[in-house]
Amino acid sequence: MAKLELFYATNRRHEGGTRFRPKTYGTAFSKDGIENLRFGRVAVQSDDAKVTELLRRERTPIGPGAGEELSGYLAKCAAADTARIIAYRESLPAGTDQADAGEIVLGSLAMFADLKEIMDGKSDVLVYIHGFNVSWAEAVGGALALQLMLNRGGGTDAAQSVAIVLFTWPSNGQALPWLSYKSDRAEGAASSGAFARGLLKLRDFLSDLRDRAQDSTVKLCAQDIHLLCHSMGNYMLQNALPKLDDFTPGDAFPRMFEHIFLCAPDLDDDALEPEHPLGRVNELARSVTLYHNRDDLAMHISDYTKGNPERLGGNGAARPSLLHNKVHQVDCTDIVTGLVEHSYYLEGWVNQDIRLSIEGREQTDPVRRREHKGEQHNVWKMPAR
Numbered sequence: 001m002a003k004l005e006l007f008y009a010t011n012r013r014h015e016g017g018t019r020f021r022p023k024t025y026g027t028a029f030s031k032d033g034i035e036n037l038r039f040g041r042v043a044v045q046s047d048d049a050k051v052t053e054l055l056r057r058e059r060t061p062i063g064p065g066a067g068e069e070l071s072g073y074l075a076k077c078a079a080a081d082t083a084r085i086i087a088y089r090e091s092l093p094a095g096t097d098q099a100d101a102g103e104i105v106l107g108s109l110a111m112f113a114d115l116k117e118i119m120d121g122k123s124d125v126l127v128y129i130h131g132f133n134v135s136w137a138e139a140v141g142g143a144l145a146l147q148l149m150l151n152r153g154g155g156t157d158a159a160q161s162v163a164i165v166l167f168t169w170p171s172n173g174q175a176l177p178w179l180s181y182k183s184d185r186a187e188g189a190a191s192s193g194a195f196a197r198g199l200l201k202l203r204d205f206l207s208d209l210r211d212r213a214q215d216s217t218v219k220l221c222a223q224d225i226h227l228l229c230h231s232m233g234n235y236m237l238q239n240a241l242p243k244l245d246d247f248t249p250g251d252a253f254p255r256m257f258e259h260i261f262l263c264a265p266d267l268d269d270d271a272l273e274p275e276h277p278l279g280r281v282n283e284l285a286r287s288v289t290l291y292h293n294r295d296d297l298a299m300h301i302s303d304y305t306k307g308n309p310e311r312l313g314g315n316g317a318a319r320p321s322l323l324h325n326k327v328h329q330v331d332c333t334d335i336v337t338g339l340v341e342h343s344y345y346l347e348g349w350v351n352q353d354i355r356l357s358i359e360g361r362e363q364t365d366p367v368r369r370r371e372h373k374g375e376q377h378n379v380w381k382m383p384a385r
Contacts (some may be wrong), residue, residue, distance in 0.1 A: 002048040004074070004144050007111060008166040009039050011194040012136060020087045024079075024374040025136040027170050034037060040087035041110040042140055044077040055152045058345065061335040063348025063369075067149045071346055075141025082309060083140075108201045115163065116209075119223040123161040124258075124358055128152070129195070131266065132298075135345035139168040145346055146228070154352040156367060157359045167195060169236065192239035196373035200247055203254050224258035227285070230345060231298065231313070232244025238277045245371040253283040259357045260285040263345040264296055264313035271312055273322045289348060289357060290329040292316040298342040320379050328363050331373055331381040349382055 011030050016023025019038070030036040032340055054070040077083065088110045116124055130139045143166035150162040169191035171218060179185045202225075229237050244253060260281060260297055265271070271278040272290070292313050293299070299314035310318065316329045323329070330353065336344045344350045356368055365379075373381040 001045045002051065003043055004046055004077075004148075005041060005043045005116065006147065006164060006166055007039075007041055008138060008140070008143075008144055008168060009037050009108075009198055010136075010166075010168045011035065011037055011191055012168060012170045014038070014087075020089055022085050022087065024085070025168070027135070029170055033291070034190050035197055036088050037108070037194050037198055038090075039108050040085060042078070042086075043084045044074065044144065045080070045082040045139065046074060046077045052375075059348065062337065062344070062350075063335065063352065065149050065152060065154065065346075065348055065351060067145050067346025067348075067351060068343045070148065070361055071138075071142045071145035071343070074139070074144045075135075075138045078144075078241065078263075080139035083137075100126050108198070109205065111165075112202070112205045115165070116221070118163050119221045122191070122221075122223065123163050124226060125163050125165060125224040126228055126280055126358070127165045127167060127257075129167045129169075129227075129229045129233030129236055130171065131233045131264075133139035133170070134171040139166060139171075142230075142343075142346070143168075143240045146351075149346055149351045150355050150358065155355040155359050156361070161299070162355075167198065169194070169345060171232075189235070189239045193243055195236055196243035196247075197258065199244055203210070203256055206256065206309055207254075224358070224375075225256065226259045226261070227257045228261040228263060228345065228354070229265065230263045231342065232266045234262050234267050234278075234312075237281070238267060238271060241280060253280060255284060255286065255358060257285040258287070260288045261345070261354055262288065262290045263359070264291065264293065264298065264342055265311070266299070266310040268307075268308070269310040269312045269318040269354040271316060272317055272324075272327055273319065279324075282326040286326070287357065288327045289326075289354075289363075290316065290327065290331055292329060293336045293341055293343060293344060293352075294331065294333040295336065295339050316379075320376055323378060325378065328378040328380060330370060333381070334384045335382050353382070 010025055012025035013028040013030050014022035015026045054066045058064050090107045128143050130142055137165050143164045145353040146162040270276050273279055294315055296314055299311040317323055332344055332350050370380045372380050373379045
C-alpha cells in the first residue's frame with residue numbers, strides 16, 4: 001500500500017471527531033459561517049500497483065493515463081476508514097505559554113509555510129476547484145488523481161513537480177438531476193466569498209514574502225502558483241472576482257498565478273469578453289487557457305434542461321476575437337470520447353498540455369499536441385492522430 005497526501009481548504013462542515021481531527025466533511029456549510037475556511041492535509045492509503053497501471057494505461061485517441069478511472073478509485077480510498085484528515089489549528093491549544101505563542105503559526109499561514117517549503121524543493125503549486133455534484137471523498141479523489149497525473153512524467157522537465165491544493169465547497173454529491181444542480185449553483189455562488197477570502201490570504205502572504213525578500217530576511221523560490229477550475233468551479237471563480245475587487249486597491253487585480261486553466265467551464269459563452277463576469281480574469285495570471293468539448297454532455301444538459309445560454313465549456317467562446325491576448329482556447333472534441341467527456345482535464349494529452357504550461361512552455365511550442373483552428377492566434381484544437 002502507498003500513502004498519498006494532499007493539502008486542502010474548505011468551507012464544508014466537518015463530521016465526526018473534532019474540527020481539527022474530523023472524520024470527514026459533509027454537504028453543509030461550516031458552522032462558523034459560509035465564508036469560514038478550514039485548512040489542512042488529508043492522507044489516503046492506495047494500492048501502488050493499481051495506481052501505476054492506471055497512470056500508464058494507453059488509450060486512443062485521448063492518450064496515456066486513465067485519470068478519470070484513477071479519480072474514482074482514489075475517491076473510494078478517501079472514503080475508507082484508513083483515510084486521515086488533519087486540520088491546521090486556528091487557535092492556540094489550551095495551556096499554551098504566552099511566551100511561546102509568538103512561535104506558533106496557525107491556519108492558512110501554517111499551510112502557506114508548509115507549501116513554501118515544498119516549493120523551495122522545486123515544486124509548483126496548483127490550486128484546484130472542483131465542480132458540480134462532488135462529495136468530499138470525490139473531491140479528494142479528483143485532486144489526488146490530478147496530482148498524480150501531472151507528476152507521472154508526461155512533460156519534458158523531469159525535475160519539475162506539482163503539489164495540488166484542493167479547494168472543496170459543499171457540493172451535495174447526490175446526483176439529483178434537477179434539485180442538486182440548482183442547489184450546487186447557489187452554494188457555489190455562496191462559496192465564492194470563502195474562495196475570495198482564500199485568495200486575499202494568499203495575496204497578503206505573497207506580498208509579505210516579497211517585502212521580506214527585499215530586506216534579505218527570506219529567499220524567494222523560482223517556482224509558480226497556478227489555478228485550475230473545473231465545470232461549476234469556474235462559476236465560483238466568476239463570482240469571487242467582484243469580492244476580490246472590493247478589497248483590491250488600484251484598477252487591476254494582483255497577478256497571483258502563472259497560469260489559470262478553465263476546464264469545461266459551466267459558464268455563459270460570452271463570460272470572458274470585456275465587461276462580462278470573467279472578463280478581467282487575465283489580470284490574475286500571466287496566461288489563461290480554456291479547454292472545451294463540443295460533445296460534453298454536461299454542457300448540453302446545462303444548456304437545454306437548466307435553461308442556461310450556450311456554455312463556454314461546450315463550443316468555446318462565442319466571439320474569440322474579443323478575448324484578451326493572454327487567453328487561449330483549445331477544442332478537445334476530436335480526442336475526447338466516452339465517460340471522460342466532462343473530466344478530460346484528468347486524461348492523456350489534455351492533462352499533458354496542462355503540464356507543459358506549468359513547465360513554462362509557450363502556447364506555440366511544437367511539443368504540444370495541438371494545432372491552430374482557423375486564423376486566430378489564440379484558437380486551437382487537439383486533433384486525433
